[in-house]
Amino acid sequence: MSLRWWLADSLEMVKRNLRHIRRTPELLLDVTVQPIMFVVLFRFVFGGAIPIEGTTYVNYLMAGIFVQTIAFAGMYTGVLLANDLKNGMIDRFRSLPMNQSSVLTGRTMTDLLRAMLAVTTMTIIGLLVGFRPQGGIGGAAMAIGVMLAFGFALSWVGVAMGAFVRTPEALQGLIFMTVFPLTFASSAFVPTTTMPDWLRVFAEHQPVTLVTNTVRSFTLNGTGGPDAIPALLWSAATLVVFFPIALWLYRRRTTG
Amino acid sequence: MIVTEGLHKSFGTTHALQGLDIDVAEGTILALLGPNGAGKTTAVRILTTLVRPDSGRAEVAGIDVVHHPVEVRRKIGVAGQNATLDEVLTGRENLEMIGRLFRLPAREARARAAALLERFDLVEAADRITKHYSGGMRRRLDLAGALVAHPPVLFLDEPTTGLDPRGRLSMWDLIAELAKGGTTVLMTTQYLEEADQLADDIAVIDHGRLIARGTALELKRRTGGERLEVVVTNVADLQRAATTLTGLANEEALVDAGARHVSVPVSSHGGMLTRAVRELDAAGIDVDDVGFRRPTLDEVFLSLTGKPAGDEASAPKVVVS
Secondary structure, three states, rough: HHHHHHHHHHHHHHHHHHHHHHHHHHHHHHHHHHHHHHHHHHHOOOOOOOOOOOHHHHHHHHHHHHHHHHHHHHHHHHHHHHHHOOHHHHHHHOOOOOOOOOHHHHHHHHHHHHHHHHHHHHHHHHHHOOOOOHHHHHHHHHHHHHHHHHHHHHHHHHHHHHHHHHHHHHHHHHHHHHHHHHOOOOOOOHHHHOOOOOOOHHHHHHHHHHHHHHHHHHHHHOOOOOOHHHHHHHHHHHHHHHHHHHHHHHHHHHHH | EEEEEEEEEEEEEEEEEEEEEEEEEEEEEEEEOOOOOHHHHHHHHHHHHOOOOOEEEEEEEOOEEEOOOOHHHHHHHEOOOOOOOOOOOEEEHHHHHHHHHOOHHHHHHHHHHHHHHHHOOOOOOOHHHHHHHHHHHHHHHHHHHHOOOOOOOOEEEEEOOOHHHHHHHHHHHHHHHHHHHOOEEEEOOOOOOHHHHHEEEEEEOOOEEEEEEEEEEHHHHHHHOOEEEEEEOOOOHHHHHHHHHHHHHHOOEEEEOOEEEEEEEEOOOOOHHHHHHHHHHOOOOOOEEEEEOOHHHHHHHHHHHHOOOOOHOOOOOOOOO
């Protein structure tokens, strides 16, 4: 019963967020133009200089771009929440007998849709510049599932941060400072083998690498590989930890 | 219908409320009147479940706002001084969304939105996004949003602040009409005139406490009651007029030579005006104006708080008679 209302309220929030996107299409830049730019730049700038054993650089690269885009987009959810908190709309929601956590779940569900759009865009542009996944439909579906799970988990990190920071601008800086090092000190764009030991140990065990390796393995040979279980555990753990933190921060922020 | 007892709320070192007691009877309008920073908005935010009090009790429609906020939210409509609209949605979409979040079936939410847009004269603007609405249109839509679920209790936080005279008058009409329909209204205002026009009862608050309570008339009586005032045509007659009035009212008359007027306190009307006119006429004194004058709420406020209500700039510009 209350689960039904929670879902209904969340979907109403999704409807609102989609209307915002329709009327402010620039909200989609980070899941359309930006990944296209990354695919094209990395493919043609680094493509000739980085030899990859057993496959082409573009085949190697795509998993990294997928995960990077999903990570940025997930965290960006927090910026949109911070915007809502800045104007009075949240007060209106809080004076309604709706399920209050739906404001947050509506956000993260919308983000899942944005992530799907990002994956579609990147797949098309990847295929155009030589991406040739060998993992079959099953592998592609699994890769997408792993990515979306990671993105959904990160969107709760973003929501928690959005409820925590004072301004959306501050959050943008914070996202850049966390996501950028995590995606570069990982296997997203280059193999970790040439990194110095201290960095390599970090890079090989952090979630972006684990998720990227799993996505890469699914797209290129149809199986998850050794990092699949740790990657999913990371996503699950992130969700389990940040979901309550996000709700708590949001309540604290909105109750005087 | 609305009750608070000993409500306290501090924000850091600012004591917004220091033991506020108010109550509003069903179907009446209470105006919470006070200068900026008196605690009006904090009181409304507590009653609308947006803020928790530090101590004290608050009930709306018999429901405790701290322990059962969701039940309270089903009973209330809220319109704020900052119209809380989604600027990227159209007026109609805003109202339909609120209806859906009140758990109305989709068709009912649509019908309700259409009816409210009609009633609040927003039909033409219904399908434009609200970012481009005028101030008056925003306030009307905000109030419409508060009414979507037919709430028995309505909270209006400075509903006319920033509106032009026409917008203010149409807002007053809407609020009066709602109260006539049985809605209980608690409104805050800095405009004494607004309280005078609309409210059945006025609660004057300052520094987070109730300092006076009553009808506009009662509050005015507290500040020295009524006076009979006469403006004479020739300044030369002023002293004689003063003598006449003193004899009539058995009270000492007050003379203001610059304004050519003289006044005495009166305790009852009982034929006083006709007798005054007759005796002034008999004494051969020409008058420009004769009448009873009650103190304005501004004077009431000044005598209660020791300072004028609100800022000079925010004084009401509308006069309704």
